[in-house]
Amino acid sequence: MTSAWERVAGWLASGRLPHAVLITGRAGLGKGLFAEALAAGLLCQSPSGPARACGQCRSCGLLAAGAHPDLVRAEPAEAGKPIKVDQVRAVVGALALRAGLGGRKVALLLPADAMNRHAANALLKTLEEPPGDTVLLLVSHAPGRLPATVLSRCQRLVIAPPAAGPGQAWLEAQLPGAGHARPAAARLLDLAGGAPLAALALARADGLESFSRVERDVAGILSGEVEPLEAADRWRASGVALACRWSYRVAGALLRAAYDPPGSGAGAPGAASGRLPVRLLVQVMDRAVDTLRAIEQGAPLNDQLAIDRLACAWAEVGHARGPSGAAPVTTLEQRP
Numbered sequence: 001m002t003s004a005w006e007r008v009a010g011w012l013a014s015g016r017l018p019h020a021v022l023i024t025g026r027a028g029l030g031k032g033l034f035a036e037a038l039a040a041g042l043l044c045q046s047p048s049g050p051a052r053a054c055g056q057c058r059s060c061g062l063l064a065a066g067a068h069p070d071l072v073r074a075e076p077a078e079a080g081k082p083i084k085v086d087q088v089r090a091v092v093g094a095l096a097l098r099a100g101l102g103g104r105k106v107a108l109l110l111p112a113d114a115m116n117r118h119a120a121n122a123l124l125k126t127l128e129e130p131p132g133d134t135v136l137l138l139v140s141h142a143p144g145r146l147p148a149t150v151l152s153r154c155q156r157l158v159i160a161p162p163a164a165g166p167g168q169a170w171l172e173a174q175l176p177g178a179g180h181a182r183p184a185a186a187r188l189l190d191l192a193g194g195a196p197l198a199a200l201a202l203a204r205a206d207g208l209e210s211f212s213r214v215e216r217d218v219a220g221i222l223s224g225e226v227e228p229l230e231a232a233d234r235w236r237a238s239g240v241a242l243a244c245r246w247s248y249r250v251a252g253a254l255l256r257a258a259y260d261p262p263g264s265g266a267g268a269p270g271a272a273s274g275r276l277p278v279r280l281l282v283q284v285m286d287r288a289v290d291t292l293r294a295i296e297q298g299a300p301l302n303d304q305l306a307i308d309r310l311a312c313a314w315a316e317v318g319h320a321r322g323p324s325g326a327a328p329v330t331t332l333e334q335r336p
């Protein structure tokens, strides 16, 4: 697969560098860092390779000092806040000016999906007819949140997770306890979908431990040995978001196992005994996704209730499985 840098090199070699690039890929891959490096490379006066900043020239010096006249950026005032229309107007205005160093001008929108509707509208004309030699770099792990009018005017550049080797080596170097770190790093990367920064964040949030806890408790709920609300109490320790992520993952594994031919040895918890009701597994996944979406959108959420409901959705799976999992379970309504 062509790497993002190789694609940029291809654009430059053919003289077809897009005026607007949407840098996408899952969260935790370092897309923002890539965009910063690309911006530096596009502004550099004597690049050491295609869009590779030399770190020595006047442009690179001004960037390092945070005083480059031809780089403009729009970021939320704080995480979770929107990029406002005034910020985008400032970017548009700066791009219309002559370049201070006489070369290219670059705009960074970090993350672009933080633009509210007015802000996105204010950017449209510039995306359509960018003034002079300008490049807009829009970064987003959730491009679906951008209006179609913005998406259709951008060339996509997808950042793929690094190959397992380098990603794991980097992660191991960040984890405490060299020697024991290897299996942990591999597992964390797997849980984070191959994204090293996300895997490191998981490590710091005791991600492995919370995943094992959910996996164990789900097996217990399905076999009737664990009360769902008792499991919910444990899941609260690592927060509602991880409870949802891990439930989604375990349900996905069970769903795959349910479709696997018998004896194929799919090692999902609780899959071995009894048939799992696919519809109810999907229901668990839906519930997890809905809750995660609410969290991302900053919607008001009762964490305790959300986790209780998730655990009870699991209990329904166990209930419906029939005699092998027929131990009575407490439902949410019966909670004192």
Ligand SMILES: [Zn+2]
Pocket: 044, 045, 046, 047, 053, 054, 055, 056, 057, 058, 059, 060
């Ligand atoms: Zn340079």
